[in-house]
Amino acid sequence: MLSTLVIRGGLKNTGSDCYSLWAKLDTGSAPAVRAATQCGPGVTSVNLRSAPSMSPNGTLSLCRGEGTLDCGQWFSAREFPAAALPTG
Known part of the structure; x- marks a missing residue:
């Protein structure tokens, strides 16, 4: 049976910098894509x-x-909620 992974949510920022969420879906060799900024x-x-x-x-x-x-470690999409980037 074929299944589809669906990720819905929001990228929340409380500071003044820009932050982006990058995603690699599936197991192919396609590069990561910026999902949101x-x-x-x-x-x-x-x-x-x-x-x-x-x-x-x-x-x-x-x-x-x-x-x-300037990225955090890659984590499984099944590990939500994601932690914020470390500061400093």
Whole structure:
């Protein structure tokens, strides 16, 4: 039976910097995609859906800024809620 991994929620920021959520869905070699970015205080909706497969999988990473130079560790999409990036 084919299943689809669906991720819905919000990327919340209470500070003045920009933060982005990056996602790798499924097990292929496709690069990560930026799923959402929130600059300054507020919440940006996150709605992701994997391709149907026998065992859908996804990993996520929270990054400071809009790129992937200052990111936390990748974690399974099944480990929500995600913790904030460490400061300092």
